[in-house]
Amino acid sequence: MNFxxxxxxxxxxxxxxxxxxxxxxxxxxxxxxGITTVPVSQSAGEINVPAKNSITKLTSGTGGxxxxxxxxxxxxxxxxxxxxxPSFKTYHSTTVKKASRTYVNLTNVPxxxxxxxxxxxxxxxxxxxxxxxxxxxxxxxxxxxxYRAIExxxxxxxxxxYSGKEIRPAVKVKDPKGNIIPxxxxxxxxxxxxxxxxxTITVTGKGIAKGTFVKEFYVKPAKNEITSLTTSKGAFKVSxxxxxxxxxxxxxxxxxxxxxxxNVHSYTSTNLxxxxxxxxxxxxxxxxxxxxxxxxxxxxxxxxxxxxxxxxxxxxxxxxxxxKTTTKAAELYASAGFSPNPVGNLSAGTTVSVISQSGRWYxxxxxxxxxxxxxxxxxxxxxxxxxxxxxxxxxxxxxxxxDIGTSPKAxxxxxxxxxxxxxxxxxxxxxxxxxxxxxxxxQAACYHFAAASDILLEHAGYVHKVVEGHSTTDTHNWxxxxxxxxxxxxxxxxxxxxPSGFYDFTAEQVRTIRQFTWDQAKYED
Numbered sequence: 001m002n003f004x005x006x007x008x009x010x011x012x013x014x015x016x017x018x019x020x021x022x023x024x025x026x027x028x029x030x031x032x033x034g035i036t037t038v039p040v041s042q043s044a045g046e047i048n049v050p051a052k053n054s055i056t057k058l059t060s061g062t063g064g065x066x067x068x069x070x071x072x073x074x075x076x077x078x079x080x081x082x083x084x085x086p087s088f089k090t091y092h093s094t095t096v097k098k099a100s101r102t103y104v105n106l107t108n109v110p111x112x113x114x115x116x117x118x119x120x121x122x123x124x125x126x127x128x129x130x131x132x133x134x135x136x137x138x139x140x141x142x143x144x145x146x147y148r149a150i151e152x153x154x155x156x157x158x159x160x161x162y163s164g165k166e167i168r169p170a171v172k173v174k175d176p177k178g179n180i181i182p183x184x185x186x187x188x189x190x191x192x193x194x195x196x197x198x199x200t201i202t203v204t205g206k207g208i209a210k211g212t213f214v215k216e217f218y219v220k221p222a223k224n225e226i227t228s229l230t231t232s233k234g235a236f237k238v239s240x241x242x243x244x245x246x247x248x249x250x251x252x253x254x255x256x257x258x259x260x261x262x263n264v265h266s267y268t269s270t271n272l273x274x275x276x277x278x279x280x281x282x283x284x285x286x287x288x289x290x291x292x293x294x295x296x297x298x299x300x301x302x303x304x305x306x307x308x309x310x311x312x313x314x315x316x317x318x319x320x321x322x323x324k325t326t327t328k329a330a331e332l333y334a335s336a337g338f339s340p341n342p343v344g345n346l347s348a349g350t351t352v353s354v355i356s357q358s359g360r361w362y363x364x365x366x367x368x369x370x371x372x373x374x375x376x377x378x379x380x381x382x383x384x385x386x387x388x389x390x391x392x393x394x395x396x397x398x399x400x401x402x403d404i405g406t407s408p409k410a411x412x413x414x415x416x417x418x419x420x421x422x423x424x425x426x427x428x429x430x431x432x433x434x435x436x437x438x439x440x441x442x443q444a445a446c447y448h449f450a451a452a453s454d455i456l457l458e459h460a461g462y463v464h465k466v467v468e469g470h471s472t473t474d475t476h477n478w479x480x481x482x483x484x485x486x487x488x489x490x491x492x493x494x495x496x497x498x499p500s501g502f503y504d505f506t507a508e509q510v511r512t513i514r515q516f517t518w519d520q521a522k523y524e525d
Contacts, residue, residue: 050122075122185209196246221295234322235280243295330377469518
């Protein structure tokens with residue numbers, strides 16, 4: 001029903017009442033027909049209409065509103081309208097059914113950051129019930145903006161470079177709806193934001209916003225710098241500056257591509273006083289390498305955690321040619337160690353490119369082949385000399401195998417030719433000590449012979465064991481090793497009954513020819 005219709009009905013009602021002899025008056029009472037109110041005429045004194053109320057206080061909670069008004073003992077209750085539209089074309093309504101209660105909390109509809117208009121009226125009804133027609137005049141509307149909870153704080157970057165000055169990243173503060181809270185709604189404070197480490201930002205709401213939010217960011221070391229980049233044969237050395245205090249470590253990246261898109265290698269050091277490193281394992285002679293370095297910080301101090309730091313400017317170096325020429329013929333092996341099955345051989349006077357080095361072994365390439373050769377091929381006189389120990393006997397064994405080859409026959413003959421038999425007490429040392437004694441003093445009992453042969457079998461690349469059993473006269477030690485044809489036996493110990501040794505014997509030959517006894521199953525497992 002529109003306003004004109006309602007007015008016409010009211011006028012007709014008034015005329016009818018006047019014709020009937022009733023006295024009418026416009027009491028300024030408004031019927032509640034939605035948000036629109038129209039005058040209603042009635043007999044004077046028939047309904048006592050409450051006076052116009054007023055809102056005494058509007059406060060904002062977490063996305064809610066509390067409205068308060070004056071008490072009216074004559075009222076049946078109070079009706080509160082609230083809308084985001086100041087003209088109240090659309091609105092929400094709530095009823096307070098106790099005249100003694102003069103407030104209401106509006107929490108279901110309002111959201112943080114919204115502006116709401118609120119008005120209230122004291123009312124009575126035509127029949128005294130809350131379902132009857134209500135009469136009362138609405139107060140003047142008042143408005144309030146609900147405060148906005150601080151839900152999220154963002155900054156442009158998670159880390160910033162040390163400059164020696166305070167670092168104060170700009171913040172964006174948002175409420176739960178994702179809307180930006182203006183700067184007047186909060187204060188910002190910074191701490192630990194000068195030196196390398198973890199800094200904090202504390203955002204505290206004020207005015208239209210409430211709550212506290214703490215945001216971390218990281219101050220990373222100043223950009224490092226490569227101070228020198230030099231090359232030697234097939235390698236390069238890089239040096240850099242000492243990191244900013246608070247640095248956890250240094251990281252060097254090196255690649256054969258200038259944009260580090262492929263073939264990238266990384267080196268990490270936590271020795272903050274060591275400002276250089278040699279790189280020889282990966283680079284090859286004649287290659288161009290691009291290098292950069294950074295000082296870095298991690299939140300927990302562990303190098304496995306996320307690192308923060310800026311890389312230096314990239315520098316490049318071309319590794320010098322690294323070649324060597326053999327002075328002796330040598331075998332080429334697939335790995336850094338002797339084997340019964342070399343992958344090639346080199347004659348004396350062969351020039352090779354050295355790829356890398358591992359102990360006494362060099363990885364080389366020549367003639368389209370790549371493999372490992374022992375350092376004596378390049379003229380090293382000896383890797384162990386003088387009185388041998390349990391440690392140096394291994395280098396001595398490598399020297400011997402290089403000179404004699406890897407065959408069991410050569411091993412057997414070398415031991416027999418360089419160690420003579422002697423009656424000695426049972427040794428108290430282990431295998432390496434026994435072998436060192438035999439090769440140093442050139443005399444031995446069967447324990448020493450077996451140990452000397454065993455260490456040479458080991459360095460020649462065989463699966464090997466020392467056998468403990470009995471000869472026809474006494475306890476005895478000899479050797480067993482694996483071949484493509486199965487287990488074979490070797491004995492380099494000459495004694496009165498059998499002055500010559502043997503090699504490549506089967507178990508049956510050892511048993512029938514030498515009449516040795518032992519637990520065969522124990523060793524051939």
